[in-house]
Structure formats: structure tokens, C-alpha cells
Amino acid sequence: MKHIILITGAGKGIGRAIALEFARATRHNPDFEPLLVLSSRTLGDLEAISLECRAEGALTDIIAADLSEMIEVRRLAAHIMERYGTIDCLVNNAGVGRFKPFSEITEEDFDYTMATNLKGTFFLTQALFELMSNKRSGHIFFITSVAARKAFRHSSVYCVSKFGQQGLVDTLRLYARKCNVRITEVIPGAVHTPMWGEVSDDFRSIMMMPEDIARPVVQAYLQPSRTTVEEIVLRPTTGDLQDE
Ligand SMILES: NC(=O)c1ccc[n+]([C@@H]2O[C@H](COP(=O)([O-])OP(=O)(O)OC[C@H]3O[C@@H](n4cnc5c(N)ncnc54)[C@H](OP(=O)(O)O)[C@@H]3O)[C@@H](O)[C@H]2O)c1
Numbered sequence: 001m002k003h004i005i006l007i008t009g010a011g012k013g014i015g016r017a018i019a020l021e022f023a024r025a026t027r028h029n030p031d032f033e034p035l036l037v038l039s040s041r042t043l044g045d046l047e048a049i050s051l052e053c054r055a056e057g058a059l060t061d062i063i064a065a066d067l068s069e070m071i072e073v074r075r076l077a078a079h080i081m082e083r084y085g086t087i088d089c090l091v092n093n094a095g096v097g098r099f100k101p102f103s104e105i106t107e108e109d110f111d112y113t114m115a116t117n118l119k120g121t122f123f124l125t126q127a128l129f130e131l132m133s134n135k136r137s138g139h140i141f142f143i144t145s146v147a148a149r150k151a152f153r154h155s156s157v158y159c160v161s162k163f164g165q166q167g168l169v170d171t172l173r174l175y176a177r178k179c180n181v182r183i184t185e186v187i188p189g190a191v192h193t194p195m196w197g198e199v200s201d202d203f204r205s206i207m208m209m210p211e212d213i214a215r216p217v218v219q220a221y222l223q224p225s226r227t228t229v230e231e232i233v234l235r236p237t238t239g240d241l242q243d244e
Helices: 013-027 043-055 070-083 107-135 156-179 201-206 210-221
Strands: 002-008 033-040 059-064 089-092 139-143 182-188 231-234
Touching (some): 002 013, 013 033, 013 043, 013 210, 059 070, 107 139, 107 156
Parallel strands (some): 139 182, 182 231
């Protein structure tokens, strides 16, 4: 059966690994036919991951969109509605971070972070949840963070956006349970991705890798539809990189 799966932030890091893992899942699940709608801002990234997913046997569709702009959020939702008229899975993964001391956060840092992580995620979800609630099936993943539960000294605005995402997850669950839609919050600690820029070898050696997050996401999706994996918490074995 064909599964329409939209992954935001699919061009790099965790989103890219999730796309590839969905595509590879076809190897062991012959009945699973993913149609991966891959989105981020950078078309070149999307073309590259699309080719890799196709090589694994998945169908793909790419659409560049900047989720910090409401007009683009609406365009992405309209693309799904007009081209497919349905959606089985939304992976809310696109996210940004500006990491610096509290006193140095500017209004532009605040708006940049909140526009993508919170506003874009909120309204994309609102638009696509309706398609799922109408057909009484679907699955929405939110890649939040341990910073949605715990404060880190250099992550003030990132924490605000991620705590906000957690509020969205908890509220949406109240609606989703009533219409048979599955909601999974994925809560990773430090993962080695482009979001971190350059990191020291010491940090790199203890960080998780994007595929460590992707595997449990796809396993959660492939659970029988009667079962929801509500939370997936993943941390480096040695704990968070910075504790305060
Ligand atoms: N890495 C970690 O340690 C970690 C830990 C916990 C949670 N997370 C969360 O996991 C998610 C993915 O993070 P990552 O580490 O994989 O980051 P990443 O490597 O920087 O990748 C982020 C992806 O999101 C896209 N993106 C960023 N801003 C966007 C926007 N305005 N509109 C559309 N797409 C946008 C990026 O592509 P373009 O720049 O081309 O748009 C890219 O494809 C984020 O929500 C992050 O907060 C990460």
C-alpha cells in the first residue's frame, strides 16, 4: 500500500536520515510503498537525497519551501492537498538553532528561531492534521529535543521554541486520540549533524549519529496502527554534552 510521507528538513542531518530509513524499510517490508515528499529550503540537497531514496526503491517528490514564511507553509500544505488529497505521515523535523549567552540573543535571533521551529511547525501541522482527522488515520512525528524538557545555558531561545513545540504536541494529542491519529514526540540529545557546525573530535566521539534517530522513528511508524509509540527519548550513552 502506498504511504504518503512528508518530511520537513529532509535535506540534511536527522531529516535526511529519516528519509533514507523509510526508503530502506522497503527491503524488509515488501508491502510498504513509501512516497516520500521531501522538503527543505535547499533544492540541491533535496535532489541528492531524492536520488538516494529512489535507488532504494522509494517513490519521491521534492518541494523547496521555507517554513519560516507563512506563504510557503500554506504552499507546502496546498501541494499535499492538491497533488495527493491525503497524507499518511508528517515528520515535523525542520528546525534551527542559535546558540549563545542569553544577553546576546537579538530580536532577529528570536524571530528566526520561533518562525521555523514554532510558527511554521504549528501551522503546517494544523493544515495537514485536518486531512488525517477527516479520514481517521495518520501519524505525526515531532522531532523536538531534550531542550524541550531541560534548560541549557546557551540555548535560551532554542529552549523556548522547543518547550513551545512540546506544548503543541501535548495539545494536539487531545485531538488526535479522538480521531485515531498517532502522535510521536521524538526527543533526542546531541546528534552529529550540520546544525552543530564544527565540533571537536572529543564531542564528535560521544555524539549520536542521525541514523540512530531515524531507525526508531521508522520502527514506530511501522507498528500496527492500533499502537502508538508516544515518546522516543534518545541520549548519548554518556549523557548530555553540556548539563547547564
Ligand atoms: N542535532 C541535534 O543535536 C539535535 C538534537 C535534538 C533535536 N534536534 C532537532 O532535530 C531537527 C533536525 O535537526 P538537525 O540537527 O538534523 O539539523 P540540520 O542538520 O541543520 O538540518 C536541518 C534541516 O532543516 C532544514 N531547515 C532549516 N530551516 C528551515 C526552514 N526555515 N524551512 C524549511 N526547512 C528548514 C534544513 O535545510 P535548509 O537549510 O536547506 O532549509 C535542513 O534540511 C531540528 O528540529 C532540531 O531542533 C537536533
